[in-house]
Amino acid sequence: MENSNVFLTVFQFVTFPILKYYLCGIIHPAVQSPALSKIQMNIDEAVAHGVQLPLMEAFYTIQGEGKFTGHPAYFIRLGGCDVGCVWCDVKESWDSGKWPVLSIERIVEDALAYPGRLVVITGGEPLMYDLGPLTALLKEKGFTTNIETSGAHPYSGDFDWVCFSPKKFKKPHPSIYAEADELKVVIFHQSDFSFAEEHAELVKSTCELRLQPEWSKAEKFTPVIIDYAKNHPKWKISLQTHKFMDIP
Ligand SMILES: C[S@@+](CC[C@H](N)C(=O)[O-])C[C@H]1O[C@@H](n2cnc3c(N)ncnc32)[C@H](O)[C@@H]1O
Ligand SMILES: Nc1nc2[nH]cc(C(=O)O)c2c(=O)[nH]1
Ligand code: SF4
């Protein structure tokens, strides 16, 4: 083979795959094509402003837990959580990168398709995001807004009911204590009762107090929780009733 042909063949084998991966955005973002990085940056900015959010799932069901148990509600489950509860029942939600990023207009439009006007924002940990824009739009469309949160990130949004479920795995942010309408502590271990009492001291006096058995330990702890509530009547019991009904 001529020298120039050898050069061309080698050049083609080395350059083309690099070019292809570069244009398809498979290469690390730092060396991605400028157009693709720009789109990614715009999505990140939109998420940072709370106008687009990673959505794991949304479904119309019956609220299974807490104060609003039994109420039909539309659940918006945002992707992403950095708390890491060992017994979490939605571990698939933790990696925000797994879920499509949707505009808040789209999320609310989908909610409007159902007859109920109670919405529950959950996750994942929904307070990882600025929930101001989403809740403003939901309110504008006539929804009552509830949130399920560990309180591990700064409070944001306009909520009619805040269900605060603190976790030992990541300390709550101080901003949650004044906002919590309901303190819902999951009981997985005997020591969770004293954790519950510590948090009951920190929430406002009108905050409703509930103990909820961790699902896999419910057989062991439900009788203990019943005794505890009977002896400490400021506490009520919350069960994951949707799991008994076998609904989402
Ligand atoms: C899946 S979390 C999502 C919202 C938020 N990250 C939080 O933890 O509050 C929704 C509710 O389910 C509770 N939960 C999660 N896993 C549970 C389990 N295995 N048993 C009982 N409750 C559980 C949480 O404590 C929280 O009150
Ligand atoms: N039906 C039903 N009620 C719920 N209450 C809190 C839930 C949650 O995962 O945040 C939940 C849920 O996943 N389903
Ligand atoms: S904070 Fe909520 S979503 Fe996150 S791990 Fe704990 S229970 Fe699961």
Ligand SMILES: [Mg+2]
């Ligand atoms: Mg759930």
